[in-house]
Amino acid sequence: MQSTASYLWHTDDLLGQGATASVYKARNKKSGELVAVKVFNTASYLRPREVQEREFEVLRKLNHQNIVKLFAVEETGGSRQRVLVMEHCSGGSLLSVLESPENAFGLSEDEFLVVLRCVVAGVNHLRENGVVHRDIKPGNIMRLVGREGQSVYKLTDFGAARQLLDDEKFVSVYGTEEYLHPDMYERAVLRKPQQKTFGVTVDLWSIGVTLYHAATGSLPFVPYGGPRRNKEIMYRITTEKPSGAIAGTQRRENGPLEWSYALPVTCRLSMGLQGQLVPILANILEVEPAKCWGFDQFFAETSDILQRITVHVFSLSQAVLHHVYIHAHNTVAVFLEAVCEQTSVGPRQQEYFFEGHPCVLEPSVSAQHIAHTTASSPLTLFSAASETPKGLAFRDPALDIPKFIPKVDLQADYNAAKGMLGAGYQALRLARAMLHAQELMLRGLHWVVEVLQTTCRRTLEVTRTALLFLSSSLGTERPDSAAETPTPQELQGAAELRSRLRTLAEVLSRCSQNITETQASLSRLGAELAKRQAQVHADRSTQQIQCCLDKMNLIYKQFKKSRMSPGLGYNEEQIHKLDKVNFSHLAKRLLQVFQEDCVHKYQASLVTHGKWMREVHKTRNHLRLVGCSVAACNTEAQGAQESLSKILDQLLQDKAKGAQASPPSTAPHPSPAPQDLALHMQELCCEMKLVAFDLQDNNRIIERLGKVTSVPDA
Template sequence: MQSTINYLWHTDDLLGQGATASVYKARNKKSGELVAVKVFNTASYLRPREVQVREFEVLRKLNHQNIVKLFAVEETGGSRQKVLVMEYCSSGSLLSVLESPENAFGLPEDEFLVVLRCVVAGMNHLRENGIVHRDIKPGNIMRLLGEEGQSIYKLTDFGAARELDDDEKFVSVYGTEEYLHPDMYERAVLRKPQQKTFGVTVDLWSIGVTLYHAATGSLPFVPFGGPRRNKEIMGLQSQLVPILANILEVEQAKCWGFDQFFAETSDILQRAVVHVFSLSQAVLHRIYIHAHNTIAIFLEAVYEQTNVAPQHQEYLFEGHLCVLEPNLSAQHIAHTTASSPLTLFSMASETPKGLAFRDPALDIPKFVPKVDLQADYNTAKGVLGAGYQALRLARVLLAGQELMLRGLHWFVETLQATCRRTLEVTRMALLFLSSSLGAERFSSVAGMPEIQELKRATELRSQLRTLAGVLSRCSHNITETQMSLSSLSSELVKNRDQVHEDRSIQQIQCCVDKMYLIYKQFKKSRMRPGLGYNEEQIHKLDKVNFSHLAKRLLQVFQEECVQKYQTSLVTHGKRMRVAHETRNHLRLVGCSVAACNTEAQGAQESLSKILDRLSHQLLQDRTTGAQASPPPSAPYPSPALKDLVLHMQELCEEMKLLAFDLQDNNRIIEGLSRVPSAPDV
């Protein structure tokens, strides 16, 4: 045990160790509060006095939630070594997070944004106080959990820090080689003679390497060779890549300054994310946009990622049409999540491309035949990292199938609603024709000698009859479309049930969990000088078992997850083509019904006017005839009048038949409109 006046710690509780000091987990003697104590070793006292006290002075000057707090400076009892008592971060460092096999391919995008926000805020506080850190790296960024379980990252280890204005330079070299500016690396590691000076932008280089590491799981530059494994950064890629390119600039004169860095990162951090699932492409996008932007800017941002022009974008949200007015603020866009995104439907038909990803099997290393504890640990870590990536991808692929089926089901429902509306319009149009084509008024004017008017009435009657036939065919066509959509809706419900019953995720998770237990044992064994005979045999069996689990995991991933996803993409493409064709067909039918309705109204108005005139003339003739003496009647009517009477009688009979047909059509349509739709899912 070691202690100061107020704090106590055990040397086994080592949190970290450097060239000049060690950090331990300690407790307050009175309250039991956990703290971190940094105890300086003998080598630290060989440094100049101003260098020794620099860290104390820097920490006393700083006070920010993203910088580890300094509580006190005390001394140990016997050796009187200086001790910094600091805030204890219980969740390790960003490096320990990145070294976890689960993050071998980089942090999830939401967690990366937390890192970016915390590092930028902490660095901004340093620059406000004229401090250059000079040793920024994941190991010097501590992590703790907030009250709501969120990550909070804090800059620590200010042993190399010093006060430096933006225009000041220094010549001394500090830092860790993987995160050093190339000029500093040449001098410190490669021992190349040079007289270059350095400024505050060396911190920007280290931040760039750290952010790249956090986003991809790999270092952008590995000293003395090694792969540079670039990874897509998904929605943030277009915003983040220019920043990394300008702070990972070798020539200091071309490198951004902190003002521009803070401005660009602040622009990212102030954006809200809108999740958009492109139904036609079967891809989930993250659109970053400012709340003060207009929806028109959002639509353009969607266009940049999906290549779907704003005028061709239609949206559904939770099963309902979502009309986005371009002039409104983006704050009017619904709150989305990855599992509840805006569903984008493009008016233009295209083949779904789905999620593009790298096969995790390509990143799996092989065990060496002999027992090599360090090599076996490294291999197990790499294989487990690929396993976690396969698990992550499997979840994304399954979620993609769910979004495809759910989004298409919602779109089918909108088509069915269109069918119901069009059927209702058709039914009303047929009712209108039925009521306007009654035969009674024709009977009342059958004896009128206005032959031209009667001919025009006959033509209008024929026109209305033709329109009634067109509307009947439209109603039959719409009904067939409804039945087809109901069948497709039932298929989608069945497929969604199959997705919900899929157990491939659980199988992969089981393999990963068992592999993790073996990995933990390998991690523990690598610290030992060697293994006994029996332990070595167990170690060999663990290697075999680990390899079998990895093989099983990849088999499930390929045969269950990937193949099902690819099959679902093909099926989704076919269904989307049907949906596009159906929508276009319904639009044509709707236009035809509307045109028929308009034409029928015009014909009915003309027919009514003719009948009104004839009825009025008939009334006048009867009134005149009642006042005058009746003329002598002929024994037989004239041939012309006889033909006209016969013609009007035929017309009346045809009108009665037409009225009966229309009534039958209405009864059929009403019955079909009551056909139940597919159940909601």
Template sequence: MQSTVNYLWHTDDLLGQGATASVYKARNKKSGELVAVKVFNTASYLRPREVQVREFEVLRKLNHQNIVKLFAVEETGGSRQKVLVMEYCSSGSLLSVLESPENAFGLPEEEFLVVLRCVVAGMNHLRENGIVHRDIKPGNIMRLMGEEGQSIYKLTDFGAARELDDDEKFVSVYGTEEYLHPDMYERAVLRKPQQKAFGVTVDLWSIGVTLYHAATGSLPFIPFGGPRRNKEIMYRITTEKPAGAIAGTQRRENGPLEWSYTLPITCQLSMGLQSQLVPILANILEAEQAKCWGFDQFFAETSDILQRVVVHVFSLSQAVQHHVYIHAHNTIAIFLEAVYQQTNVAPQHQEYLFEGHLCVLEPSLSAQHITHTTASSPLTLFSMASETPKGLAFRDPALDIPKFVPKVDLQADYNSAKGMLGAGYQARQLAQALLEGQELMLRGLHWLVEVLQTTCRRTLEVTRTALLFLSSSLGTERFASTAGRPEIQELSGPAELRSKLRTLAEVLSRCSQSVTETHMSLRNLSSELVKNRDQVHEDRSIQKIQCCLDKMYLIYKQFKKSRMRPETLGGGQPVLQALGWEATCPRAWLQRGADPQAG
């Protein structure tokens, strides 16, 4: 146990550890309130005095809901080590969220927007106070749950922070290498002598890497063998990146560098959000500081995203749900154009249904007139043109199943279990999207058929009324009075008029018969659609996948637990025997010749 005057903690309750300090979960001695204490080690006191006190001064200056609060600065009783008493974030860090297999391919859109909003707000507060963080990364963005169950993210670890105006420069090097600006990487990691000075835009680079990581589940720049094994190639990727590219990969040793200008297909963000986000990433992941956006433009563009409202649009021809991001002050014409960009259905060919009724969107009106939509209650789009639709694009989750190494190895097996579980979650997410798309498509078709049936009934009413009028006119006194009207005088006589009316009656009769047959066909189609919707509701695919995932998670959890305490078990097969689940682990499936897919 260790303590200060007001706080108490146990060294087993370690939350994180760095080069100069360790962070523990602690309690207030009087109230029992949970806090986080940052205890500085001996190495920290070897730094210059102004560097030692910089973190205290920075935190005292800051006060924002998206920055971890500083409660007090105290000292331990014996060694008189400095202790920062800070707000405790019970849900770990953004890194721990991304490390979860469920987020192996990035955060869901709703959670990503929460991260974006919190990081932008926290960074804006830093810039308002003239502070550069210099170590932005997912591990330094803490998470806690709000009173209503929503995530709140907060910037932490200001050990490298310092006061710096927009036009000032610094020369000292801090940060974590995967998130480090290339100029800083060159000196800090490659140890190359250079006299470059760094400005506040180094934080923007780190934010860009962090946002890409949050959106995709992986780093944007990956040399063959990984960022920490192939540092020279890592530097090449970041400095040779073409304008507009947001990621670079080397897939084989000494292979070419491959650039990406879009987020990967496995990303869970909608195309509507991706189209807004990618230009921001391209302009803050810019190695040349002169070409990189400044914070003013970054804040303007990210705020533009966060101020938009989402209109959910389900395209019947594609069976795909779209998120259209627009401003409330935009016109509906702008909305229709945005829909065109995502669906390739031109504005003049767009027709909409909402909750079973035709929805007429007047282009000149404000977008505020668009009805409120949700993912389960979107605008249903159908096209009046005969274009070839492009359906849901996805990557087969089976391609992301990891290869099993030929020998028993705890770390390798842990990685395999985690990779398998990540692919499983991706399969569930894809199955959910397909099932929801099927439900929305059947519901939308049912509505469309009902609208067509209503049109048929109205057409029949008009046709029958016209036929009654014609039949009553032919062979009655009304015919004689009609024949005397000026507009009929051009006809040669009553006989020709009677012939024309009979022809018209025959055409209307045939039309009535055709509409009646169409109406009957639509009734039958409507019944079939209802049956298909019932079948969708009875589908148990998601439940079956979830059952499999629950079992896979137990295996992964056991590997994770064993990996954390490898010294308690020997290597090789005794590890599996000691865990007591030889018959359930993925390796045992393969050793026994079983088919893993059969489970």
């Protein structure tokens, strides 16, 4: 046990160890509060006095929620060693988070944004106080778990920090070699004499490497054999890196250097966030000072990301979930253009559904009025352009699974188990993403089918109402004797009118039949969708993968414990061998479930989804044609009404002239009075006006429906 006047700790409770100090978990003697104590070793006292005092001075000056707090500076009772008493972060370091198999391919998007926000805020506080850290890396970023389980990351270890303004330089070299700026690496690691001085922007290089590591789970610059084994190639990669590249690797011994300008496909960040992050990484991982950003631009660009809101959009045509990052003060038009950048679907071709209903987005309104979305409840984008669904892009986890070596090597076995487990967690995430994508595909198609069914019902109602009025008008017969009164021209006009009305009725009848057939087709598709949804909900492949992972985790923890021991006894070694066999079997079973039950079903669902999408597009286009036909009927009805009005007006004028020119005569068979014939024609005209007005109203309804059912202009 070790102690100061106020704190007590055991040397077994080691939290971390560096070249000049060790950090232990300690308790306040009075309150029992957990703290972290940094105890300096003998080597630290060999440094100049001003260097020893520097960390104390820097920590006393800083006060920020993303900087580990300094509570006190005390001395141990016996050796009178100086001890820094600091805030205890129960979540370990960012490095320990990244070394967990769950994060073998980087952090989740939400957690990465927390890291970005905290690191940017902490570094900004350093710059406001004229401090350069000089050793920023995941191991020096601590994680505090809040009361609600949220993560808070804090910068720590200011042993290399010093006061430095933006225009000042320094010559001393500190830091961890994988995260060092190349100029510092050349002198500190390669031991090459050079007279370069360094400025505050060396922290930006370290931040870039740290953010890449957090996003991908691996370092950006990796020579064959690793950074610590091939230092000359490591230096070559960082200094020869083309402008804009964010990573470089050497895959085989003496092989060529390969450059990357994007994050790997295994990265868990969405393409929307990657599109915002990659330019920042490219501009702070620049060796030449003239090309590298300064802190002002770095803070401006990262703050721009952190101030954006995320709108989740599932493209039904592509079968891909997109994360669209925009500012709340942007207009919907900006959002539509951002969607276009990610989906290649033009704003005029974008139609949206949300929670089962069409969602009309007015381009001129503020984006903050867009519905609140999540990955489980996104906006569903329906594009008028038909395309083959591309689905989720992924790398087969089997390609990243290492194998155990035959002999017992505790460290090698631990590393292999960790790699297998990491690939297993990646398979689980992919399996869940595939299952979720199938749910979104089926849900979105179900909504589209429901809207089309509603359109069919309304259009059918409109068509049948029009047919009823037309049938009523065509069934009205005037007395045969009235034919003696109208002129031949009037008779010809009436006959043409009736012919046009019959044609109109026939067209509407065919429309009614087509709509009925379309309804039946949509009902069959709806039944298939419901059946498939039930199958997806009953899928248990992810549970099977999780079960394998749970069993693998138990063995992995044992391997992690065993690697710390000097060796194993005979019985323990036999158990270790059996555990290796069981671990391999579980990994094989996990991959089998992933390939056969997840990937195979997902790929089949994409093919089926493409077929259903083509059917839906065909149905939409068919309904558009039907709507055009009904609209044409409306135009015909209006024309018929106008013609009927002219015939009636002419008939009334002729009868009025006839009554004035000659007195009435007695006919052998009485004929209907002119006023009776006029009355009959007037009734027919009124009925046709009703038909025209009703069809005109129906046409307006169809035009409104057309906004949803018709194919927009490209």
